[in-house]
Amino acid sequence: MPKKATNPLADGLVEDEFIVSLKMSTYLVAVIVGNLANITKETNKVLVSVYAVPEKSGHTEYALDTAVKLIEFYQKYFNITYPLQQRLDDC
Numbered sequence: 001m002p003k004k005a006t007n008p009l010a011d012g013l014v015e016d017e018f019i020v021s022l023k024m025s026t027y028l029v030a031v032i033v034g035n036l037a038n039i040t041k042e043t044n045k046v047l048v049s050v051y052a053v054p055e056k057s058g059h060t061e062y063a064l065d066t067a068v069k070l071i072e073f074y075q076k077y078f079n080i081t082y083p084l085q086q087r088l089d090d091c
């Protein structure tokens with residue numbers, strides 16, 4: 001879900017707060033902490049991102065292109081739009 005706020009904490013740490021997500025199967029959720037870089041594309045108002053460690057981010061374009069094609073295919077095949085909110089201003 002989109003980030004709602006970033007709050008400064010002690011010692012230079014920050015706390016990111018996100019909008020409450022929809023109910024979903026736990027196998028669809030991942031929490032990953034690390035130094036990651038992303039590439040992102042938008043298709044039919046859906047932001048699609050691929051994350052990798054910065055040294056491998058040059059190898060992520062195929063994954064992004066494939067994910068974008070799959071989302072476009074499934075949206076058309078099932079005739080449904082992506083159900084999750086993408087941006088804070090979509091509230």
Ligand SMILES: *[C@@H]1O[C@H](CO)[C@@H](O)[C@H](O)[C@H]1NC(C)=O
Binds near residue numbers: 038039040041049
């Ligand atoms: C990474 O994703 C954010 C959205 O989550 C986007 O604003 C940013 O442009 C993306 N970076 C690149 C290099 O695509």
Ligand SMILES: *[C@@H]1O[C@H](CO)[C@@H](O)[C@H](O)[C@H]1NC(C)=O
Binds near residue numbers: 079
């Ligand atoms: C897709 O869904 C919309 C309504 O959400 C409907 O108007 C349209 O006829 C549907 N298209 C097909 C090909 O079923």
